[in-house]
Amino acid sequence: MQGLPGSFPENPHARAPRLRGWLLLAPMLAWLALFVVAPAFVLLAYSFASRGALGAVEFGFSWDNYARVFDPIYLKILARSVGYAALTTVLCVLIGYPAAWFIARRPPVWRERLILLVMIPFWTSFLIRTYAWIAILKSEGLLNGLLQASGAVPRIFPEPLALLYTPTAVVIGLVYAYLPFMILPVYASAEKLDGSLVEAAHDLGAGPLRVFREVIVPLTWPGIAAGMLLVFMPALGMFAVTDLMGGARVSMIGNVIHNQFTKALNLPFGAALGVVFTLLFVLCYALLQWRGGRARPAAAPAASNS
Amino acid sequence: MTPEAAAAISASPRTGRRPRFSGIRFLDGALGVWTALVFAFLYLPIVVLVVYSFNTSRLNIVWESFTLRWYGELFDHTPLMRTFKNSLIIAAAATALSVVIGTAGAWLLHRYRYRWARGLQSLVCVPMVMPEIVMGVSLLVFFAVAGIELGHSTVIIAHTTFCFPFVLVAVQARLQGLDPSLEEAALDLGATPLRAFWLVIVPCLRPAILSGGLMAFTLSMDELIISLFTASPDARTLPMQVFGMAKVGLNPMINALSALFIVTTVAFVLFSEHLRRLANR
Numbered sequence: 001m002q003g004l005p006g007s008f009p010e011n012p013h014a015r016a017p018r019l020r021g022w023l024l025l026a027p028m029l030a031w032l033a034l035f036v037v038a039p040a041f042v043l044l045a046y047s048f049a050s051r052g053a054l055g056a057v058e059f060g061f062s063w064d065n066y067a068r069v070f071d072p073i074y075l076k077i078l079a080r081s082v083g084y085a086a087l088t089t090v091l092c093v094l095i096g097y098p099a100a101w102f103i104a105r106r107p108p109v110w111r112e113r114l115i116l117l118v119m120i121p122f123w124t125s126f127l128i129r130t131y132a133w134i135a136i137l138k139s140e141g142l143l144n145g146l147l148q149a150s151g152a153v154p155r156i157f158p159e160p161l162a163l164l165y166t167p168t169a170v171v172i173g174l175v176y177a178y179l180p181f182m183i184l185p186v187y188a189s190a191e192k193l194d195g196s197l198v199e200a201a202h203d204l205g206a207g208p209l210r211v212f213r214e215v216i217v218p219l220t221w222p223g224i225a226a227g228m229l230l231v232f233m234p235a236l237g238m239f240a241v242t243d244l245m246g247g248a249r250v251s252m253i254g255n256v257i258h259n260q261f262t263k264a265l266n267l268p269f270g271a272a273l274g275v276v277f278t279l280l281f282v283l284c285y286a287l288l289q290w291r292g293g294r295a296r297p298a299a300a301p302a303a304s305n306s
Numbered sequence: 307m308t309p310e311a312a313a314a315i316s317a318s319p320r321t322g323r324r325p326r327f328s329g330i331r332f333l334d335g336a337l338g339v340w341t342a343l344v345f346a347f348l349y350l351p352i353v354v355l356v357v358y359s360f361n362t363s364r365l366n367i368v369w370e371s372f373t374l375r376w377y378g379e380l381f382d383h384t385p386l387m388r389t390f391k392n393s394l395i396i397a398a399a400a401t402a403l404s405v406v407i408g409t410a411g412a413w414l415l416h417r418y419r420y421r422w423a424r425g426l427q428s429l430v431c432v433p434m435v436m437p438e439i440v441m442g443v444s445l446l447v448f449f450a451v452a453g454i455e456l457g458h459s460t461v462i463i464a465h466t467t468f469c470f471p472f473v474l475v476a477v478q479a480r481l482q483g484l485d486p487s488l489e490e491a492a493l494d495l496g497a498t499p500l501r502a503f504w505l506v507i508v509p510c511l512r513p514a515i516l517s518g519g520l521m522a523f524t525l526s527m528d529e530l531i532i533s534l535f536t537a538s539p540d541a542r543t544l545p546m547q548v549f550g551m552a553k554v555g556l557n558p559m560i561n562a563l564s565a566l567f568i569v570t571t572v573a574f575v576l577f578s579e580h581l582r583r584l585a586n587r
Contacts, residue, residue, distance in 0.1 A: 013486040017418035025420070028411040028470075032429055035467045039444035046447050057450075099344040102337040114341075116579055121348045124571045125528035127545050128564040131552045132351035135358060138556070142354060145368065179348065208333070229435065237439035240530055244552055254439050261446060261535065274443045281437055 040278075046271035057267055065272035074256065074273075081253040084167075085236040088174040089182075092231045093224065095175070096182035100223075101216075103183075104190035115187060122180035130173050130244050137163040137172070137245075165247035173245035174235045181234075182227035189223030225288040233281050253277065352568060359561035376562040383559060389547040396458060396543060397526035400465035404522040407466070408473025409515055413507065415474075416481045417489075433468040434475075441468060442535030449536065456538040464536040465526040472525065473518035480514035517581040520574060 017025070047065055052058040068074065103114045121129065136142045139162055147161070163169055197219065201211045217224070239254030253273065260270030359377075362370040380386060411430065420426060433441065445464050454460060488510065492502035508515070530545040537543060551557055 011416050011481075011486075014417060014419040017414075017420050021414065021418040021420070024410070025414045025418075028407050028414075028430075029426075031407060031467070031470075035445065035448070035463060036429070036432055039441075039448035042448045042451050043440075043444040095344060095347075098337050099341040102334075102341045105334075112579075116575065117345060118348075119575045119579075120572055121352070123524055123575055124352070124568055125545065127528070127530055127548055127552070128355070128567055129351065131548070131560060131564060132355040134552065135556055135561075136351060136354060176347070176351070179344070183344075208330075233435075233437045237437045238531075239439070240549060244549075257439055257443060258534070261443060267447065267450075270443065271447060274440055277437065278440050281440070285435070 043271050043274055043278075046268050047275045049268045049271075051266050051268055065269045066276075068269055069272055069276055077251055077256055078253050078276075081236055084170060084174065084252065085232050087171055088178060088235045089228050089232045091171070091175045092179050092182040092227070096179055096227070097186055097224070100183045100186035101190050101220075104187050104193070105195075111191065115184075118180050118183050118187070122184060126177040127240065129177060130241050133169070133173055133176060134164060134244065137169050139164065164245065165249055167246065167250055169245040170242055170250050173241045174238065177238070177241055178231040178235055181230040185226035185230065186220060186223040189220045193219050229285060229288055232284060236280070237277060355561055356565040356568060359558065359565040361558070364558055376558040377566075380559050380562050380566075385547055386544070386559070386563065389542050389544045392458070392541055393527055393544040396461050396465060396541075397523050399458075399462045400469050400526045401519050401523045403462070403466040404470035404473045405515060405519045408470040408518060408522075409477050409508070409511065411470070412474045412477035412481060413503065413511075416478065430471050430474055434471045436468075438468075438529075438531035442532040445532070446535040456536060456541070458541045460536045460538075461533055461541055461543065464532045465529060468529075468532065469522035469525050472521045473515070476518035476521065477511055477514045480511050484510055513581045513584045517578045520578055520581075524571070524574060 045059065046057065048061045048063070049057050049059045050062055050064060069078075103111060103118075106114060134141070138144075141164070143163065144161055193216070197215055198211055201215045206214065236252075237254040237257070239252060239258045242250050242252045242255055257270050257273045257277070260266045260273065264270075358369075360372050360374070362373045362375070414420075415423060415426065442464070445460070445467070449456060449460050484507070488506055489502050492506045493499065497505065528545060529543070530549055533543045533546055534549075537546065548560055548563065551560055
């Protein structure tokens, strides 16, 4: 999991495919065309359609659905979703980066053991991990129980804390769900970082802060960028965590899209929201790669001279 | 600042070299404490979940006494068992398809110099990075337009679409270290390309295929969002059932179920790690 996916491993012994090579690859190409490319175009077509009687879809070409996306109600939800997802991403970087760096700087045996401990929550279903927090946060849950037992509740908090079904709970749930997705890619690039570059920077008189800003951050940027993408985008659309931790009170773009397809049955509007969401994704992806491209040259000469 | 102090940042405790500059040592210690706290944050809720699955109290607040009751009830709960069976069928089918498509795809992309190979590689990676909700929604409208009725098969198709790239990438990583003369030798000795692939290449790729397959299986078993859009009521998966139950509130049966899943996940991660070590040897 190094950097953003999509790099192509070159094989010098590869030969020209001719007809047979293409025929063999055809099933996979057909699968991708049918179930990745075609659905994207159908979604696009839906977003320009309109809703007929009984939720039927009438194809056509109108910008109405997009106009509705920019309705203040939905803009507010969109802005809120971006805010929550951004806050989650920032918290994941702040919490995860130091830990990933620490793990990457251990001797190999310890490094492998510690990263294995990150892999376990990474592979544990987010649904189970979110559910775990319900028991802790609910008003008659573990946290309030502990506070009550400690005697702090009557004095400091006269009533049990209502934590579940609040924005705080949503952010806790999102950070908890996606933290491993930040630690793993940052670890992957921190582990590859040549320690002698840090030494060299110190020798040349740079203070710890400057070393961090000008050597460590640029060299681990591919990991940070991958982590940000892996946290921000899913967090933006994750309506399941918002449903469980926020009840019906915190509505995010994901919840709105889900509702259009399951309850409101306004598929064209849902499709338009989906397209806007996809554009947002492409924009973030491009932005992170562009920022990555700018961050690398500063460090690249140093890296190639090492 | 002395070079020793700078080196302390990257020095491993094993070398026994004590950093002379206390600031750096302090920083390392602080990072260690922080990392310990991060692990506590990651593991405490899981531990609480597992511990309370053995609690007699239905409400999960105070510890009453030890019981296995919820585990017993779990296996008698018809919706959970039915959706578990659905999930197993779907995950097994999606894994089988993913292993075939992913392994063949990785090998072909490795063996042949396709035109637009880079573009193809990016296209393969799209389902890995695409937000689940977009994938679910676009597949839903696609199935509607294509006139494919939602059911087990649509979930299997959806799951395979996002699972096979993981197998492909895992196999690709292994192929990079493969000796190219292996296939040539097999061909020189008179094997057909298909036999050479099956008898020489596939055995070499086995650890990667196995760990990719495990990954696909786990991803499919845990998937919720895409299933919500592509499953019919009678093809509901276990995560869909658990999601529905968790929305209502706490249920000790879900604690028990989660505990079983966590144990399985730990076993899976340890086994994958073992496979990875085999592959790197």
